[in-house]
Amino acid sequence: MLTYAIGFIQNVQLICFAAVFILMAWDDRENRSLRWLACAYVAGLVYGVAGLAGHALPHWLRVTVMMEATPIAYAFHYAGVAHFLGRGKRLLWISAAMAIVSLPFYLYMGLAGNGWSAELSTLNDLILALQTTLTAWLLFTTSDHVTRWARATMGGFLSVYALVEYLRVAVYLRTGHMPGELPGGFANRVEIASGIVYVVACSILPLAFIWMMNVRLHANLNLKMLSDPLTELLNRRGLQLAGERELARYVRFGMDFALVVADLDHFKRINDTFGHAAGDMVLTRTAGLLQHYLRQTDVLGRLGGEEFVLLLAGTELPGARLLVERLRIALAETAFPLGEEGLQVTSSFGITFTGGRKGLTWSGLLNEADLALYAAKRAGRNTCRIYPEGPESALLGVEKRPSQVA
Incomplete structure (x- = not known):
């Protein structure tokens, strides 16, 4: 058989x-x-x-x-x-x-x-x-x-x-x-x-x-x-891949999006005063707070240090400004369990927007948002700035953010 x-x-x-x-x-x-x-x-x-x-x-x-x-x-x-x-x-x-x-x-x-x-x-x-x-x-x-x-x-x-x-x-x-x-x-x-x-x-x-x-x-x-091992958000490479996918969608379908770079103000003082473990706690809780306000279609990542990147898919500039202001206020009103009375942490934001422009690259958009962030730092921190449109965009690739700005 x-x-x-x-x-x-x-x-x-x-x-x-x-x-x-x-x-x-x-x-x-x-x-x-x-x-x-x-x-x-x-x-x-x-x-x-x-x-x-x-x-x-x-x-x-x-x-x-x-x-x-x-x-x-x-x-x-x-x-x-x-x-x-x-x-x-x-x-x-x-x-x-x-x-x-x-x-x-x-x-x-x-x-x-x-x-x-x-x-x-x-x-x-x-x-x-x-x-x-x-x-x-x-x-x-x-x-x-x-x-x-x-x-x-x-x-x-x-x-x-x-x-x-x-x-x-x-x-x-x-x-x-x-x-x-x-x-x-x-x-x-x-x-x-x-x-x-x-x-x-x-x-x-x-x-x-x-x-x-x-x-x-x-x-x-x-x-x-x-992924970033601390916050479990996308890291620099993950952000680049997500950004390039969104740019490809923008080129094909013309769907505008906004890019935001956020940087915690005076973060070095937190590490120096309370230690790196406290700094890690602030970063993870900040990541959770940012994630709470974003949609499932948005992308959030940690670029490095105390710097976060928000990719807002299908978002016009007014909507991006409104969201960033909500994030800025929510973070400023959050008390982190450090010290006797808790610690208030603020953040500066830089925004750029595709706006129907051609020939955009991920690194170029990231640099634009970075320049806007530097402008927010110079304006006194705990605020946001938008990358200028028109002739002023010639700043792209010329002015770099000094590394000592925190």
């Missing part, structure tokens, strides 16, 4: 993948998802060893071990997926219960001899169909953009696996025989599909899981590259 003929290949695959995942889990012992997956392949290892042992083991023991090992493996597999996705953990008991409840039946039928082999296999098929359906449902109903293709691959294959198992059960219920016991026709095609699915499952499931972990790791690394 085909499913038994390819059993040797399947058992060898299980043993090899078990060795790989055991070593991976040992190397990354903090990764609970990987530990669960290693447990799944340890169960697969037991299945493979029992299958290769053949008649060296008593019939009842070999049958019971092989039948029970597969539901246990898929219960562990569900646990690994649930922990990786961060959801569905409460349903883990369903998959685990199927594996546990089936054990007495496997043991009884194994001791009863070959007379129960068809019923034993059908029960195993039904349990595997239900377990893989549950895992596929978890994968398809998770909204994680980063892992969507890996989840779709694993979920799609598990759906096919479950379908084949349901068909095996249906063939038995209709004919009283397993698909491999019937010559030709639909039952034979189900048997062939079973063999293919069983072999492919040994490879595609672990590879899809590794794919999910890899894309998640890659996304996290990209996020760290583009």
Whole structure:
């Protein structure tokens, strides 16, 4: 029979993948998802060893071990997926219960001899169909953009696996025989599909899981590259990418936007008086305050030091001025828990606006906003200035902000 003929290949695959995942889990012992997956392949290892042992083991023991090992493996597999996705953990008991409840039946039928082999296999098929359906449902109903293709691959294959198992059960219920016991026709095609699915499952499931972990790791690394570790806002590189995207949208669709640079006044005094930990606290709370007043379509980042950048998408100049004034007042009225009576912190703002102009670049706009910020500092701080339009814009690239201005 085909499913038994390819059993040797399947058992060898299980043993090899078990060795790989055991070593991976040992190397990354903090990764609970990987530990669960290693447990799944340890169960697969037991299945493979029992299958290769053949008649060296008593019939009842070999049958019971092989039948029970597969539901246990898929219960562990569900646990690994649930922990990786961060959801569905409460349903883990369903998959685990199927594996546990089936054990007495496997043991009884194994001791009863070959007379129960068809019923034993059908029960195993039904349990595997239900377990893989549950895992596929978890994968398809998770909204994680980063892992969507890996989840779709694993979920799609598990759906096919479950379908084949349901068909095996249906063939038995209709004919009283397993698909491999019937010559030709639909039952034979189900048997062939079973063999293919069983072999492919040994490879595609672990590879899809590794794919999910890899894309998640890659996304996290990209996020760290583009994020400021203190405030968790975009850093300089992240701001540049966001700014260039907004500029491309501006060039294509003509959607104006405003760019604002904010700089906390006399921030060096905070560090010198209260220490750098206090300065970090002021920066993180300021970031939270700014974020509170912005829309989801706006972009906020930390350019460096005490300097923040606000990219206001689709915002005209009057709207940008109104928002900046609200931010300036809100920050000035916020008391930071420093000193006996709290500390008031103010900020200066510089604004620039696309205004339908052509040939703009991100660095040029940032320099314009920076020049406006310098003008606000010279005007006494705790105020905002707008980069001048018309002939005065010739200041761009000529006047630079002195580094000693704080």
